[in-house]
Amino acid sequence: MAGDLSLPSEAKALVYDFTVLRKNQGLKQIRVTEDRAGNLLGSRAVRDYMDRHGVGDPAAAAVQVVIDAVRRLSVESDQIVADGVLGLGLFQAEYIDQHVDPRVIQALQTADLGDRRDSLRRHWHGLHEAVGAGAPETPGDRYLRDTIEPRIFRDLAMLIADSSEDHSQAGPITTAPRSLSEAARTSASGRVVVVGGVAMDHVFHSDAVPLPETSVMAGDYIRSPGGKGLSQAVAAARLGLDVVLIAACADDQDGERILQHLETEKVDTSRLKILGNETTPQTAVIEFPDAESAAVVWHNESAVSLTTQDVHKHRDVLAECDAVLLTFEIPQDVLSSTLNLVSGLGPEPPVTVVTPGQPYDYGPPSGQAFAHIDYLVAHSWELRRLSYYTPGKQASQHLGESFLRLGVKSVCVLGSRGGTIYSQNAPPRSITPPPSMLKESSITRDLFCAALVARLVEDHSLTDDAVRWATAAMASFTEDYANARTFPDRNRVDQMLRAFPGGTWH
Template sequence: MSDHSQPGSSDASYLVPIFESLRKYEGLKPTRLVGNRIQPLLRLAAVQNHVASTGEEPATAAVHVVVEQVQKLVDVSDRLVADAVLGLGIFADAYLSHQVPKRTVRILEAGGLGARRAALLANWEDLHRAFDVEAPEQPSDRNLRGPVEEQVFERLSRLLLNTGSGADPVVTADTITMLLPQGVQSEAVGKVVVVGGVAVDHIWRIETIPEVETSKMATHYARSPGGKGLNQAVAAARLGLDVSLIAAFTDDSDGLDIKAYLEAEGVDTSLMELVPGMSTPATGVFERPFGESAAAVWRNGVELDVTHLDKHGSMLTSSDVVLLTFEIPQKVLYRTLNLATGSTERRPVIIVTPGQPYTDDRLSGSALKKIDYLVAHIWELEKFAHSSQARYDPQLLSNDLFDLGLNSLCILGNRGGTIYSRHEEPISIAAPPSFLRESSITRDAFCAALAARLIEDRSLTDDAIRWAAAAMASFAEDYYLAPSPPRRERVDQKFREIF
């Protein structure tokens, strides 16, 4: 194992940990090049010169420079490994022209890290054949994840360090520092604070959920950062919003990985509460075809407390939107609502999702009055129904909630949904054109998109609702290929397609 030194080292190994971090999740993309830990890559002479000659943002320039140098790696296997592990998609045309299946090519470029590695190894010989070379012995999955990838990153780092090092940079280090992203994208518009939870999700895709004392073979397994608070924060950040997450996390390896993942996605983690010496909460999910699922949640006592929340009251009141979930203790939810609406000058829009409904009691009328949009599935709201008929009639249920003080109710279902407001006619939400059922994960994308459009439009317009529905639809459509919330350009594309 190499000793990865700091900038100034003669062997460029200080870049290797950066690539080891960037290979995770969706790979090396401009939007992931945020934060101080990425700056050594953005400060490279080759990247600085590319910025000066093209006018591109440093993050975009860095990806272009990496792509150029990957293609210059001497060994074909090194090129294939770097391309797949970093999710660059450089060789897609070459693969397709040599009859590599389209699905494999898409996974190599847009799948999760585990899926990209699996596709690389499963098609090892065919991918080499696209370059008219004989494939060397295929590495094991364990060796690929360890020494093989590290050595490829070492060789790529040396190429990057040497490129442009013989000439004076076209721009100075001071100039490039002014251009660097500082935790969030420079084009971010609107401040969002998310108060929720983080966890590790263990997801099994399975045809049918096992009966008691039986077992079933899963068709796929994935382990990834999760939690409704985390999902909504990442979804909002991917839409270009300035996002901070208030959540509790612990200092085990899972907790530290979750924090690193959030930072890589451009989410501000400085407001998170560290609860040391415990294990990260976990969720076990059985996911059936078409998005149906069942889950078991283990929280392990890693929860926000009111004292920590009180430290960040000014952040809540100064934000444009606050996103809240029921996965925090009820007393913390009440305190969040009070803090966010305590200012007499201005208050943020408050969007709440009652996932994992509280078992002890429903929300009080005073709390409901502070909620602008309650985004829910109808089964989560049974406790609020004043009659048995209201449990089956969304309009009656919304009237019951309005009587308690709620401002607007958004009910999502498998065939779209409806927004009910106290003084307005109901507004229909178009059904997402996807085989995947509406679920909690697509709801997180809907809430983030709704927040973005409420900030931009300053009111709930038909286009705002359609755009939020497009976010839900694009997430559902892309979920099995790349289970990550959509970026703004993807939502725009889907909006144009269906509306």
């Protein structure tokens, strides 16, 4: 870069770091390490930021220093380019407000560098319009890569190297989507721990599943962070709960993307087990036009999974929470051990909510494990595979009652149109859906579990209103799914309830 000859040595070093950090998923906190960003981490600006704001993590401070520098670029178009090339997500709220395609927004934050550049160029005028900036002529790929980006990196480097004054905001800048209710974010009504799995989902939209030795065309493809543990954690966080996720994840590019997604959604990732030189679990999902789906799951359980010791060392956070959400993505011995641990946490242990997802292939957990479950949420076919009593021959009512005899406090049997809850010492109650589109699926069930926990924490019991609210959460997600693959916040769920006079669904 010929233009770098006139830069001070510190600025030159920072330009080098930006050139490295723009690769892969961009400038994410997990990627700000000594080997990638040693000059940035050791800069005076980062040290000053840590001192001013009491930030103990140099990587976190470094990200905020760069964000502040991008905000101070004098040309708005340069801010948009820096945001996209570095994958910062600074304009996510503006893009959402102006109805930019959610897939474009996601690509600008989480896709690889080449795809981010491509999205930036293809949607150049729309992105500028969304933030109220004048749009110069759309640059070619080479001009963007070899001229615009180096110039912006030099400007950023000079801003950071010259930041002897306190240009930064009073605290870290949040990039959380504006679409989430601020009240929901700041008035968390309880603390939840999710013990489950994370994966990278590859979702294909198709009309059919291919037969052996044949193929079908996919109408669309989306690659995004997934896994039942991740889904439940994000859903609960969006409903205003303080969420901690205990899961195993690899340190590859998919793992970095998953971690960034969780942090953006305000999920506490400090208890994640990060495994080096391994591959993050993967899921291939085929979604059909009627919202049904089929999946092939690779957990990579031999290399990336939790152990009983992993969970027990987090006894402190489990003891302090109000509820624990568990899934069968974790090994069976870990599930049983966690349930046993939680049940022994004092006279009023956390509420436990368990959903199978896919039942274990080598038989159900022990009867003792079921005795520690407060709420078991499942399809009837899953319960049949789990049942100790003549599997495959029971109606839903008999299935529910059989698990009550095993000690489960309540069994929630979900179907395509509502469901039924069977509880100890109480008559069955219907899960009646609102007169709105509702398609029960794996992801809507994850949301039901999160919403149920949100109300259980508040109401301290299973009320009819809590059940209606959790079902409304599923309905609102299904209704919005075509336009936004995001979980609802409390305002959206309440809106679904208010849409029907008196809150009655008959």
